[in-house]
Amino acid sequence: MSTLNLKALPGVCFLTAMTLVTAMGDQIVLKDGDRVTGSIVKKDGQTVTILSKNFGAVTLKWDDIQTVKTDQPLNVVLAGDQTVKANIQTQDGRVAVEAPGGPRVVEPGGIVALRNDAEQRAYERFRHPGLLDLWTVNGSLSLAGTKGNAKTLVITTPLNFARVSSTSRTTAYFNSIRSSATINGVNAQTANAIRGGWGYSRNLTSRLFLNGFNDYEYDKFQSLDLRVVLGGGAGFHAWKGKNGTLDLVGGGAWNREKFDPAPKAAFTRNSAEAYWGDDLAYKLSARTSLVQSFRMFNNLSTTGQYRMNFDVGATTALTKWLTWNVSVSDRYLSNPVPGRLANDLLYTTGLGFTFAR
Template sequence: MPSRILLCLAAISACAPALGDTVWLKNGDRLSGKIKLFDGGKLLIQTEYAGAIPIDWKQVKTLESDQELLVKQDAYTGEKAKSLQAADEGKVTLANGETPKTVELASIQQILKPRPVVEDLVWRGNVDVALDYQRAENDTDDYDVDFKTSARHGKWRHIAEGEYNREFQDEVVTTDNWRAEYALDRFITDQWFWQGRLTYKRDKVEELSRQRTVGTGPGYQFWDDELGAFSLGSLLNRTDYEYSDGGKDNFYSLAMKWDYNRYLIGKSVEFFTNGEVGKPLSGVADFALDAELGLRYKVTDWASLNLKAERDIISGSDDADFSKTRYTAGFGVTW
């Protein structure tokens, strides 16, 4: 008798459909997997057979999910649904107790997993580490660590980043510097935002030993979704220079900054570039450039390999001439 019961349970389990999410497309196709995110006009579904697949939202007929999801019909408020149920074409039903609600797919701006306390918080970031040991006529040890993280909630976005570089050549320190930056964005519309920023740089080897910059200005977010982001910002900056010989300079400048990243090949490869070019309003220097470009390859969901090129230039003044290019390769974590 027990064996028959076990056999029946096994048969029922085999016949029961596996729990998961389903997306029906207007062309008649159907995808099964786990809905990760809808943002920027793209629905991302994680499948066992093809990895993460981005779907154009306009091609979705309806969908269902057994997850608890936060569905936002505008940029700042949302409704937490216990599950999503398929409905007529162009619609979906938000199941939440005894009062299910059917809404138009076109009215939905974002779908994401709710977070504790701050439900619509979107937190992203990465930490990259590069190590280079060379044993030849001149022994060289090079260490490079940098991080970048952003957190957005409603109309506010916090961005923090920093890096540390240290290099020895024949046990003599030839590079020793670090940088930290914090920016706060306040979105005025879905794309336009106003930014305030504070940057501090410290170099124990180069002639330009300290640099402090405070800036503010408008910016525009072209897109920011699961497949990448692109923004441009213009800033009015106040910069203070301190030199190793005790000299000081300060000036105001106008700057343009960019931040671009794009995922390729099913989100396994990320191309990114960011930086800032500035023009002082006084005669301290002709221009300043701080730029980075690279590739990041995801080995797992959290581990990655990276290649980067960095270029720093301060040009136009005998006291401030500075130019440096660095290439690094290393590993890191992303989230």
């Protein structure tokens, strides 16, 4: 007759407990018979992300899932933007939502989204951000120069701020260039321009939005002491894909320009304008992103005159915060001060930084 080894009992209990713990977790069975066990992170559209015990984060298609059963309650979004905290389990091809207020059974397509608590907090922060939340800052300070027979120095400081939530977008920018050259003992400035401003847009529907903006500009070699533009209008989200967005905008603006074309007397021009253009953001690769903006301002006070603004930039992430930036900023004025060119181009490249909160 065999006897129970009491010394081995703790080890047996430990192994049994570990087996039970391992068996716990959210369970997903695919239509091809594969099984994934872990913790469901989210369902976004037709994509389900589960943190697997053996394979890390795994992405699955919702339509490829045969059955699903959760071990811990998730934030379940149902049709009509109703969110409940509940476990879910597939029953006869439908999904049982075991909510505290009473269970219900819905079709698989009735599950709009799933989020664990961390994803839900991030979602709520995105929908109702604080004043300092969701800001992304990109910028750089670039220096270039020579020393010898000729001395030159070029300083550029592009900065961009963006705050994007589910209902609004706030942006601000600052760009300047200052350069000088000394040749044969004679020093002279060769460029001195500053551009800056801000913009705000708010969604009315999933496609339509209202926007407003305020721009400032100084350009010594265009004899422009200050240009102030205040405008607003409406826009249309023409395209939104996995790698980018395209918005079309249009509206009206008021433009005040003060010129000082010495030795001639300074003068000021005020004009109403109609504007139209586009904003494009596109992810070229996992590390490189492209942004482009175009605006045409047609003068309504003096017909036939116009301005054009074109900006494009690319950012490549070298590390988490260090980037390589390239930007081009072009301004065209159909009626410049006599003796000045109609077009001014500002381009910069160099190392920069990015910061997100």
